[in-house]
Amino acid sequence: MNVLIINTNRNAFPMPVIPLGACLVAEAAELAGHDVRVLDLMFERNPLHAVEQEISNTGPDVIGLSVRNLDNNDIRNPAFFIRDIVPLVNTIRRATTVPIILGGAALAVMPEEIMRYTRVSYAVLGEGEVVFPHLLENLAKGISLKQAPGVAWIEDDIFGKNELSGASCTNCPAPDFPRWINAKAYQSGLATVPLQTKLGCHFKCIYCTYRKIEGPHYRLFNHESILEAIERFASAGFRDIEFVDNVFNSPYANAMTLCEALAQRSNNVRLQSLELNPLFVDDALLGAMESAGFTGIGITVENASDAVLCRLGKGFTARDVYNAAEVVKRHRLPCVWIFMLGGPGETESTVRDTLRFAESSVHPRDVVFFNLGIRIYPGTELESVARTQGILTTSPRDMLTPVFYMSPEVDFAWMVSQIKNSMSSHLNFMNSDSIGMSFLPLLHRIGYKMGIRPPLWKHTRIIRRGLRLFGIDS
Ligand code: B12
Ligand code: SF4
Numbered sequence: 476m477n478v479l480i481i482n483t484n485r486n487a488f489p490m491p492v493i494p495l496g497a498c499l500v501a502e503a504a505e506l507a508g509h510d511v512r513v514l515d516l517m518f519e520r521n522p523l524h525a526v527e528q529e530i531s532n533t534g535p536d537v538i539g540l541s542v543r544n545l546d547n548n549d550i551r552n553p554a555f556f557i558r559d560i561v562p563l564v565n566t567i568r569r570a571t572t573v574p575i576i577l578g579g580a581a582l583a584v585m586p587e588e589i590m591r592y593t594r595v596s597y598a599v600l601g602e603g604e605v606v607f608p609h610l611l612e613n614l615a616k617g618i619s620l621k622q623a624p625g626v627a628w629i630e631d632d633i634f635g636k637n638e639l640s641g642a643s644c645t646n647c648p649a650p651d652f653p654r655w656i657n658a659k660a661y662q663s664g665l666a667t668v669p670l671q672t673k674l675g676c677h678f679k680c681i682y683c684t685y686r687k688i689e690g691p692h693y694r695l696f697n698h699e700s701i702l703e704a705i706e707r708f709a710s711a712g713f714r715d716i717e718f719v720d721n722v723f724n725s726p727y728a729n730a731m732t733l734c735e736a737l738a739q740r741s742n743n744v745r746l747q748s749l750e751l752n753p754l755f756v757d758d759a760l761l762g763a764m765e766s767a768g769f770t771g772i773g774i775t776v777e778n779a780s781d782a783v784l785c786r787l788g789k790g791f792t793a794r795d796v797y798n799a800a801e802v803v804k805r806h807r808l809p810c811v812w813i814f815m816l817g818g819p820g821e822t823e824s825t826v827r828d829t830l831r832f833a834e835s836s837v838h839p840r841d842v843v844f845f846n847l848g849i850r851i852y853p854g855t856e857l858e859s860v861a862r863t864q865g866i867l868t869t870s871p872r873d874m875l876t877p878v879f880y881m882s883p884e885v886d887f888a889w890m891v892s893q894i895k896n897s898m899s900s901h902l903n904f905m906n907s908d909s910i911g912m913s914f915l916p917l918l919h920r921i922g923y924k925m926g927i928r929p930p931l932w933k934h935t936r937i938i939r940r941g942l943r944l945f946g947i948d949s
Contacts, residue, residue: 479535489910497541498650503604513655530570542579550848583688587634647696649704665919667717676721681856723748724755737767749773753799771930779832780825800836809933811842821882848879
């Protein structure tokens, strides 16, 4: 069959993100014997025109739409990306009658709502590289698409889905990106090459969708295949590689042995992971990460107050957060501390606890990022908490347009002003305004030309100082 996969993500903040999922699905469909093309809308000036042209030039038999983001998770400046899918679907429908299949991370989070909103009847939930070839086979043989595992549908206005059970390979999925997309354009926008070392997460944070996307059990990828993928990327000139696991350092032993194996091979790569759990941050691991070639890490602590950490179900305490800070200080690895304020149990006093941690325990060469409010997704424990507290009254179907949890025990304006004050005296602190600045993509391209390589956040202090000179500091 003639298959067209469209990467619909055009969001360039905080940087353009290489469409790993869309490329994996394309590669799997090709391996199954189909003719496959990827149309990447990220850098298209006129995306609808590009879609029309592609369809009229190549006449696909089926079109897969990769949908990554619902919105930007920003309570103060929300952007709702699913809205852009509607004109895209309408354009496709005007040009052809072939089946449209939705897939991507957003579908795993809110499948029924997206399908109804975009009026597309079929979607793939979860691992597209497993499900999509199966679905194409059904299409080719004229078998109902509903017969495939991992497929969702809407028929006679009723939503249905088949679970995908136990389907997973043990080799690290790493597509040949330049074969499908303009990988160099991403590179010059300071994007990193995404790579997974495993799937799943066994923690139970009350707001999280990640377990819904990848499941609650770890499925570890074979280390030899990860090393092979890294070597392949490096030899093709893509040396900035980011592990995009839900949590990189859990299971601890898996992260440790991978880092040790990486250190054995001198690949000359710059590795990153922004998803470290403070519980498993110790000197041995950070030492191993430095030897492996890591140039930046992120620790997703969310809060530094026991009252909030406990309500969020994080599984670690403020003491673990302080311990991790002591470990980080003993190493030279740049670190961004990621916080999410305003969750259940947040009060003026807990906000002060977190700010005290950030101001006193984070080394000034490191960076702090503050997120405000928590996006509420249907089916999470946070949704029940918000409904019980009367904060959320919209139906799950209406939660596609972003809805946020904000603790009723703290004044939002007060919290914003506290963070602004803290940011004004700490140039290494950022908030969502910093990653949403309209000229950020330009800054990335200029930085890349000047020889700057990811992560850009490690230059936060210098960038903010420069912006202050122009009176535009966030
Ligand atoms: C790592 C990560 C990041 C990194 C990315 C780094 C990098 N170099 O790629 C960073 C930190 C930069 C980031 C940023 C953002 N992220 Co993010 N991120 C993730 C994370 C943890 C992993 C993404 C990933 O690579 N997965 C691995 C690939 C293989 O999976 P996949 O793309 O989903 O593809 C599979 C399936 O979806 C499916 N599939 C995909 N496409 C297609 C197409 C077809 C036709 C079919 C059939 C199937 C199919 O098959 C694929 C293979 O199995 C996910 C959470 C998660 N566990 O998924 C959040 C996630 C994707 N991010 C999310 C969001 C919201 C964002 C931001 C908007 C946050 C912000 N405030 O800025 C930005 C947007 C960035 C951008 N420019 O678009 C959301 C998106 C959904 C939603 N809730 O809106 C997620 C799901 C987390 C969440 N909160 O629910 N992110
Ligand atoms: S540790 Fe991270 S991925 Fe796992 S449940 Fe908590 S927030 Fe989600």
